[in-house]
Amino acid sequence: METNAILEGMLRRKSIREFTAEDPTQETVDAIVRAGQQAPFAAQLGSVLLKRNREANPFHAPLLFTLCVDLHRMERIMEARGWERAMCDLSALLLGIQDAAYMAQNMVQAAESVGLGSCFLGATPYYADRIVEAYGLPPRVFPLVQLAMGYPAEDPPARPRYPIDFALFEDRYPAFDRASIEGAMDVMDAGYLAQDYYRSRNAMIRLEEGREEEFTYDSYSWTEHISRKLGQWGKDPNELLRALRACGFDLGAEAKANQPE
Numbered sequence: 001m002e003t004n005a006i007l008e009g010m011l012r013r014k015s016i017r018e019f020t021a022e023d024p025t026q027e028t029v030d031a032i033v034r035a036g037q038q039a040p041f042a043a044q045l046g047s048v049l050l051k052r053n054r055e056a057n058p059f060h061a062p063l064l065f066t067l068c069v070d071l072h073r074m075e076r077i078m079e080a081r082g083w084e085r086a087m088c089d090l091s092a093l094l095l096g097i098q099d100a101a102y103m104a105q106n107m108v109q110a111a112e113s114v115g116l117g118s119c120f121l122g123a124t125p126y127y128a129d130r131i132v133e134a135y136g137l138p139p140r141v142f143p144l145v146q147l148a149m150g151y152p153a154e155d156p157p158a159r160p161r162y163p164i165d166f167a168l169f170e171d172r173y174p175a176f177d178r179a180s181i182e183g184a185m186d187v188m189d190a191g192y193l194a195q196d197y198y199r200s201r202n203a204m205i206r207l208e209e210g211r212e213e214e215f216t217y218d219s220y221s222w223t224e225h226i227s228r229k230l231g232q233w234g235k236d237p238n239e240l241l242r243a244l245r246a247c248g249f250d251l252g253a254e255a256k257a258n259q260p261e
């Protein structure tokens with residue numbers, strides 16, 4: 001496989017959840033956010049909020065960025081040009097999520113290049129109301145994801161990923177057989193177990209009532225962890241639809257929650 005200093009850096013990257021007491025300078029923050037802005041965009045629908053409050057920030061990070069899908073700003077520009085939005089909110093949201101997400105990942109990479117580490121926080125949309133209030137967000141701005149950032153006070157190994165032949169499908173999507181599924185599961189589970197990842201973070205997801213726990217931290221690993229998330233969480237789409245509606249995004253009618261048969 002081809003390699004160079006940038007690729008090596010990308011393969012070494014890992015989420016950082018412990019930070020030193022050093023505060024990044026304004027020059028550093030500006031460089032990171034400018035690099036974020038330079039990500040490919042559909043319509044520059046991403047905005048960045050910043051809070052420097054170690055006491056309140058997750059992981060006591062010196063910087064907490066909140067990446068928002070921002071239709072407000074573009075619609076002000078359209079207004080200035082005498083245009084009204086015709087695009088439905090689902091289309092606008094898909095574009096905005098991409099703009100904000102690519103921006104966020106550029107910021108992660110830029111931060112790495114100047115010695116900072118970071119960690120995303122994905123529950124952001126579920127407490128969007130608090131962010132709206134704290135930052136005085138106008139309607140049509142939706143907090144998508146947060147990014148805690150600072151100088152690393154830990155240096156864990158890079159976390160495993162699926163083997164490349166389980167991620168790259170040239171010409172045709174494969175019919176996975178049991179052996180290829182189990183092979184990929186083994187790579188992920190053995191990799192996370194070797195790092196004692198879930199035990200060290202005490203991060204086992206509890207089972208819903210009626211299911212019996214079969215795992216200890218000697219056996220609990222990534223595929224079970226993610227299965228528990230997707231198998232138990234986020235059943236009711238209305239929670240997010242309501243959060244979006246409160247921010248002025250209307251994705252249509254109330255939807256039915258997933259219920260196990």
Ligand SMILES: Cc1cc2nc3c(=O)[nH]c(=O)nc-3n(C[C@H](O)[C@H](O)[C@H](O)COP(=O)(O)O)c2cc1C
Nearest residue numbers: 013014015016017119120121122123145158159160
């Ligand atoms: C959308 C998103 C949400 C995430 N949310 C959290 C979170 O709430 N808490 C956390 O500790 N890590 C969170 N992470 C970090 C992931 O756990 C991490 O990226 C993943 O385990 C892979 O590890 P690595 O980044 O060290 O390679 C999130 C990552 C993404 C992309």
